[in-house]
Amino acid sequence: MSITVESSPDGATKRTGQRVREALLGWAFLLPAMAIFVTFFYYPLYRLIDMSLHRENRFGTAAPYVGPSQLVDTLSGSDFLEGVKHSGLYMVYTVPLGILLGILLAVAANRRLKGIRVFQTIFSSTVATSVAVASVIFFTLVNPEVGYFKDVSWLSLSNPDTALFSVSLSSVWQNLGLTFIIVLASLQAIPTEVEEAAALDGYGPVRHFLRITVPLISPALMFLAVVLVVAALQAYAQIEVLTNGGPGTSTQTLLFKIADPQGIRPLGIRASMSIGLFALTAIVAAGQYALLSKRVHYGD
Amino acid sequence: MATESTVTAPPTAVERPRPPGSGLSIGLARAGWYISLTLLAVVVLFPIYMLVIRAISDPISFINAGQPLHIVSAQWDVFSRAWSDAGLARAMGVSAVATIVIMGAQFMTSVLGAYAFAFLEFPLKKLLFAIVIGTLLLPIEVTLVANIQTVRSLGWLNSVQGLTFPFLATALGIFLIRQGFLGLPRDLRDAATLDGFGHIGFLFKVAIPLAKPVIGSFLVISFLSAWNQYVWPRNATTEGAWQTVQIALRTLTTTRVDQINLAFAGAIIAALPLVLLLIFFQRQMVRGLTAGAVKG
Numbered sequence: 001m002s003i004t005v006e007s008s009p010d011g012a013t014k015r016t017g018q019r020v021r022e023a024l025l026g027w028a029f030l031l032p033a034m035a036i037f038v039t040f041f042y043y044p045l046y047r048l049i050d051m052s053l054h055r056e057n058r059f060g061t062a063a064p065y066v067g068p069s070q071l072v073d074t075l076s077g078s079d080f081l082e083g084v085k086h087s088g089l090y091m092v093y094t095v096p097l098g099i100l101l102g103i104l105l106a107v108a109a110n111r112r113l114k115g116i117r118v119f120q121t122i123f124s125s126t127v128a129t130s131v132a133v134a135s136v137i138f139f140t141l142v143n144p145e146v147g148y149f150k151d152v153s154w155l156s157l158s159n160p161d162t163a164l165f166s167v168s169l170s171s172v173w174q175n176l177g178l179t180f181i182i183v184l185a186s187l188q189a190i191p192t193e194v195e196e197a198a199a200l201d202g203y204g205p206v207r208h209f210l211r212i213t214v215p216l217i218s219p220a221l222m223f224l225a226v227v228l229v230v231a232a233l234q235a236y237a238q239i240e241v242l243t244n245g246g247p248g249t250s251t252q253t254l255l256f257k258i259a260d261p262q263g264i265r266p267l268g269i270r271a272s273m274s275i276g277l278f279a280l281t282a283i284v285a286a287g288q289y290a291l292l293s294k295r296v297h298y299g300d
Numbered sequence: 301m302a303t304e305s306t307v308t309a310p311p312t313a314v315e316r317p318r319p320p321g322s323g324l325s326i327g328l329a330r331a332g333w334y335i336s337l338t339l340l341a342v343v344v345l346f347p348i349y350m351l352v353i354r355a356i357s358d359p360i361s362f363i364n365a366g367q368p369l370h371i372v373s374a375q376w377d378v379f380s381r382a383w384s385d386a387g388l389a390r391a392m393g394v395s396a397v398a399t400i401v402i403m404g405a406q407f408m409t410s411v412l413g414a415y416a417f418a419f420l421e422f423p424l425k426k427l428l429f430a431i432v433i434g435t436l437l438l439p440i441e442v443t444l445v446a447n448i449q450t451v452r453s454l455g456w457l458n459s460v461q462g463l464t465f466p467f468l469a470t471a472l473g474i475f476l477i478r479q480g481f482l483g484l485p486r487d488l489r490d491a492a493t494l495d496g497f498g499h500i501g502f503l504f505k506v507a508i509p510l511a512k513p514v515i516g517s518f519l520v521i522s523f524l525s526a527w528n529q530y531v532w533p534r535n536a537t538t539e540g541a542w543q544t545v546q547i548a549l550r551t552l553t554t555t556r557v558d559q560i561n562l563a564f565a566g567a568i569i570a571a572l573p574l575v576l577l578l579i580f581f582q583r584q585m586v587r588g589l590t591a592g593a594v595k596g
Binding site: 122148271 | 330333334336337340341344345347348350351354359363367408409410412413415416420421422423425428431432434435436437438439441442443444445446447449450465466468469471474499524527528530531534535546547549550552553557560563564566567570571574575577578585586589590
């Protein structure tokens with residue numbers, strides 16, 4: 001930034017000098033962020049592709065080039081597809097239930113009652129838990145040895161058919177605070193004139209809620225859906241703490257297979273699966289964008 | 301809704317004459333709401349209640365007593381044992397250092413980047429903005445495998461650099477603070493120029509102070525996400541001494557059953573910073589969490 005501009009009597013040159021200085025300042029301001037983005041966001045994408053094109057030998061001592069075959073085999077293989085299925089199920093278990101419970105809590109707590117603040121604080125309280133803390137909390141409930149509900153069959157972590165659902169409840173519970181806060185904020189942002197005008201239409205409470213309230217809070221519900229879908233794709237700690245992927249492979253989500261805490265998959269396979277996760281993330285993002293720009297009612 | 305919003309005083313304070321029965325039905329409706337709210341509160345709080353009584357109870361006695369809903373053979377020293385013997389003190393320290401480094405760096409990189417996009421004109425501005433947006437498609441979960449290789453080859457596994465570097469800049473911070481800057485009156489910059497402020501003086505003396513609410517909300521989000529991280533520190537550390545508190549919790553759950561309440565006590569300790577955050581910065585937290593969800 002030590003560029004000194006000769007002060008000249010000609011105004012035009014001075015403006016050019018100022019422009020150059022402003023450009024240099026702009027780039028300088030962006031340099032630190034760009035350095036991080038290039039090194040830890042874009043370069044890894046290149047590395048993943050490169051790694052997916054090389055196959056490690058059994059000892060990890062050499063990784064000869066094998067072309068796209070490893071990537072293709074991985075993304076069409078049963079291990080990857082099982083991960084996608086489990087991640088998809090995790091979404092199905094957590095997203096609709098999460099949104100419904102968020103609405104339930106927010107509608108219940110959105111009224112003028114003495115002491116309502118206490119209830120609002122309680123309903124928000126789970127935002128003070130990390131995923132790891134929420135996982136330990138659910139450990140006390142569903143762990144097969146010491147959990148409070150260890151004998152409740154539909155919550156069993158020892159049964160491959162129920163384990164993933166049981167794990168997903170820890171996410172639902174942990175997300176309650178966030179979903180509550182977001183839905184409540186959007187309910188409170190509805191202008192009172194709108195509510196009063198709607199009251200004149202003579203709708204009953206249910207029709208009023210479905211016809212007036214839901215459309216008005218739809219941007220917040222969309223936002224929530226996006227947040228919860230992304231959270232489901234990124235679920236990891238719950239699984240490692242509660243089941244470590246088991247029983248069998250029944251709770252191995254895609255990210256669990258990529259992170260591979262037991263170290264059973266070669267690097268090239270994990271890189272290939274990461275590219276699959278990237279594609280899924282991009283599809284979800286595109287879907288969000290399309291939905292957000294079309295279907296949702298935005299007030300001005 | 302309309303009737304309740306007029307009822308703000310307790311029933312005894314109602315002065316207006318009412319048609320017979322309406323006071324009673326309002327009272328009944330209100331009791332109904334209190335009952336529903338209390339039931340919901342019990343459901344939300346039950347897991348936390350279980351965590352607390354399980355942390356304090358002796359694990360074996362608790363199971364032998366048939367898992368009751370109260371404390372069994374209290375071990376009040378469990379918190380100090382988790383803190384010192386189980387290594388949570390060190391893990392909390394690692395988490396604190398990593399969180400402070402990430403928050404400080406994200407503040408600087410976001411404020412500078414946001415200022416560049418909001419107030420400066422320079423070539424390639426659109427391209428650079430697209431690069432920032434593009435990072436949203438590349439969360440740490442996607443780049444994990446490659447970034448661990450990078451950190452390993454830099455010799456940064458088990459180090460503060462390794463725990464923090466991928467998070468020193470974030471698109472969210474640049475976006476949010478840029479929005480805050482764009483909301484400032486345009487004339488402000490001209491007035492500041494007349495007062496002899498250069499860009500750096502304007503940024504630190506005018507723009508940042510005026511954008512404090514949005515910066516505060518962002519910092520709360522930054523704290524939350526840095527403190528709560530799991531996947532990255534799990535993979536970027538191989539030695540117990542470098543475990544963050546979240547990772548240490550997982551390690552504690554793998555200990556013997558008769559020591560399992562150390563993990564439960566640890567979870568309470570790990571959550572305390574966030575509980576304090578929720579108490580003292582509730583407004584910023586709500587604003588940060590709802591950014592993007594509610595317009596205006």
